[in-house]
Amino acid sequence: MIGIWEILDFDIITSSIIFEVNEWEMSDLLKKVNDISPLSVEALEELVKCIQTKVYDKGILIHTEGRVNKQLFFVESGLVKHFYYHDGNQFVLRFFEENNFFIATDSFFNDLPAEYSTLALEETVISHLEYDDFERLCQKYHSFESFARKFVSIVAYTAISNLKGLLYLDATERYAKFIKEYGHLQQRISLGDTAGYLGISQVQLSRIRSKK
Amino acid sequence: MIGIWEILDFDIITSSIIFEVNEWEMSDLLKKVNDISPLSVEALEELVKCIQTKVYDKGILIHTEGRVNKQLFFVESGLVKHFYYHDGNQFVLRFFEENNFFIATDSFFNDLPAEYSTLALEETVISHLEYDDFERLCQKYHSFESFARKFVSIVAYTAISNLKGLLYLDATERYAKFIKEYGHLQQRISLGDTAGYLGISQVQLSRIRSKK
DNA sequence: GAATCCTTTTTACAAATGTTAAAAAGTTAT
DNA sequence: ATAACTTTTTAACATTTGTAAAAAGGATTC
Numbered sequence: 001m002i003g004i005w006e007i008l009d010f011d012i013i014t015s016s017i018i019f020e021v022n023e024w025e026m027s028d029l030l031k032k033v034n035d036i037s038p039l040s041v042e043a044l045e046e047l048v049k050c051i052q053t054k055v056y057d058k059g060i061l062i063h064t065e066g067r068v069n070k071q072l073f074f075v076e077s078g079l080v081k082h083f084y085y086h087d088g089n090q091f092v093l094r095f096f097e098e099n100n101f102f103i104a105t106d107s108f109f110n111d112l113p114a115e116y117s118t119l120a121l122e123e124t125v126i127s128h129l130e131y132d133d134f135e136r137l138c139q140k141y142h143s144f145e146s147f148a149r150k151f152v153s154i155v156a157y158t159a160i161s162n163l164k165g166l167l168y169l170d171a172t173e174r175y176a177k178f179i180k181e182y183g184h185l186q187q188r189i190s191l192g193d194t195a196g197y198l199g200i201s202q203v204q205l206s207r208i209r210s211k212k
Numbered sequence: 213m214i215g216i217w218e219i220l221d222f223d224i225i226t227s228s229i230i231f232e233v234n235e236w237e238m239s240d241l242l243k244k245v246n247d248i249s250p251l252s253v254e255a256l257e258e259l260v261k262c263i264q265t266k267v268y269d270k271g272i273l274i275h276t277e278g279r280v281n282k283q284l285f286f287v288e289s290g291l292v293k294h295f296y297y298h299d300g301n302q303f304v305l306r307f308f309e310e311n312n313f314f315i316a317t318d319s320f321f322n323d324l325p326a327e328y329s330t331l332a333l334e335e336t337v338i339s340h341l342e343y344d345d346f347e348r349l350c351q352k353y354h355s356f357e358s359f360a361r362k363f364v365s366i367v368a369y370t371a372i373s374n375l376k377g378l379l380y381l382d383a384t385e386r387y388a389k390f391i392k393e394y395g396h397l398q399q400r401i402s403l404g405d406t407a408g409y410l411g412i413s414q415v416q417l418s419r420i421r422s423k424k
Numbered sequence: 425g426a427a428t429c430c431t432t433t434t435t436a437c438a439a440a441t442g443t444t445a446a447a448a449a450g451t452t453a454t
Numbered sequence: 455a456t457a458a459c460t461t462t463t464t465a466a467c468a469t470t471t472g473t474a475a476a477a478a479g480g481a482t483t484c
Binding site for chain 3: 403418
């Protein structure tokens with residue numbers, strides 16, 4: 001994974017390392033983009049130049065609730081969660097493991113302060129593309145605009161799919177759904193975070209687990 | 213509203229009337245499109261030619277769960293709900309009143325059978341654009357592709373915003389949020405549908421209402 | 425106006441979930 | 455290995471919500 005990157009610089013603020021992709025080899029990010037919607041060679045080459053990569057230690061915030069963040073993120077390796085607080089309780093919107101894109105939805109689309117934070121649950125390597133580059137690529141390359149629309153469609157589709165589960169499933173059913181969808185991550189996600197994702201208390205989740 | 217449309221044909225299957233927009237006057241739909249992202253004159257003119265409009269009586273399904281529907285709908289007047297059944301209970305995903313777009317998300321984006329139905333809660337006038345036209349307009353006109361991406365962004369943003377509410381709010385808080393967001397529709401939405409939207413029983417909603 | 429149908433409220437009881445606190449189990453650091 | 459710390463489980467009790475059934479209220483039809 002790290003092999004195709006070359007260390008370039010240190011970002012002191014987040015204590016993380018910045019890499020630059022080698023242009024002669026296709027990264028996981030580019031493969032994923034191509035998978036969603038194939039890019040022209042020109043678009044691909046220009047995209048590569050815009051991508052920056054950092055390493056985030058476990059427990060480090062990638063972006064923060066209340067602040068505008070207009071970056072398209074891609075998890076190269078590791079695991080992150082979208083979360084926020086309400087009445088002192090932490091709620092988890094989603095997890096993103098390696099090979100997934102994520103954004104601060106409100107910020108990326110509407111220039112609004114992010115409604116949730118994103119935190120690295122493990123040491124996590126994340127590439128990102130600035131919105132201005134994203135927008136420029138959209139306008140310059142038809143194939144990239146196509147990718148953009150499909151990417152956003154996936155975001156919308158996933159959100160609505162999750163919405164349905166929350167509406168009609170009880171906690172036990174939601175847990176079963178969680179195991180089905182995130183089963184491969186079960187060992188990497190704490191009980192507290194799982195409860196936060198399910199929208200129930202840690203105690204209730206413990207009860208559900210022991211019932212089986 | 214009806215003044216700018218001209219009766220053209222009868223669609224026997226849905227017992228509804230088909231109209232065609234007059235090209236010399238801008239409909240609410242076009243105003244809304246322009247509001248989301250301004251179109252070029254050419255795109256606007258071609259879009260107009262693709263739009264068809266129907267009247268749905270109260271209680272009529274606009275599209276049905278389990279069937280693929282690849283149309284972009286716009287509510288000219290009236291009110292509809294997205295809903296589906298789970299264990300015999302009806303759940304409501306969202307309401308759309310006049311001047312709003314809606315789609316069967318799974319179908320429109322992924323060619324999958326719709327995961328919910330849409331029903332007219334009142335006599336409702338709906339315009340629609342076929343996906344193939346939508347796609348063609350995207351590829352032909354940059355301004356339309358821009359609109360498409362922004363439209364999808366709004367869908368994604370709204371879905372995630374709703375998701376948050378369902379995760380952390382209890383029924384009483386959700387009802388307060390409902391009143392805030394859909395207050396102007398309160399008289400037009402039944403208690404049963406409101407309960408279905410909040411994900412609680414009709415009885416519980418009645419209790420919450422009487423508590424005040 | 426009576427009858428009918430549909431919606432909303434109320435009642436009583438059962439089940440699910442939250443809260444708080446303590447105990448148990450597992451991790452990490454020294 | 456021990457101590458300190460974190461995560462998970464268990465217990466007891468309060469609150470919320472669901473279910474089923476009946477009552478009340480509104481609207482529509484004849």
